[in-house]
Amino acid sequence: MNVRDITTAPSKQAQATCKKHRRSRGAAVYAQGPLQPGDRLLSMREVEGMTSAKKSWIYDRIGRGQFPRPIRLCASRRVAWSERAIQAWITAQSTPAPAAQDAATTAPATPPATPADR
Numbered sequence: 001m002n003v004r005d006i007t008t009a010p011s012k013q014a015q016a017t018c019k020k021h022r023r024s025r026g027a028a029v030y031a032q033g034p035l036q037p038g039d040r041l042l043s044m045r046e047v048e049g050m051t052s053a054k055k056s057w058i059y060d061r062i063g064r065g066q067f068p069r070p071i072r073l074c075a076s077r078r079v080a081w082s083e084r085a086i087q088a089w090i091t092a093q094s095t096p097a098p099a100a101q102d103a104a105t106t107a108p109a110t111p112p113a114t115p116a117d118r
Helices: 012-024 044-051 055-064 083-094 098-106
Strands: 079-082
Touching: 044 055, 044 083, 079 083
Parallel strands: none
Antiparallel strands: none
8 A cells, every 4th residue: 555644735736636536526525524633534444343334334324414424535536434423423323312202201101902902
């Protein structure tokens, strides 16, 4: 794998290549908001491990707007996810939705009818 120092600015040719790729592929997939200093970028394998979800499920939910969008790493087909965005998504999944909370508190706790009760 070819590794470069991320502090160096890309050349004008590399910038033009990135623009060309973005135009030819339609809308590029970018994360919402800026990255925070010290934010770690996660690969697909790491995201699958953290969420216990497979690649196809993750991309399906991204298309539906229900999962954080990845950041396209320029000059390649690779994408990465912000660790903070994934952690926030996991936290949001562990808290029940307000509508589900209301339904659970207002629904009477009646046992299901058995054939003998009919």
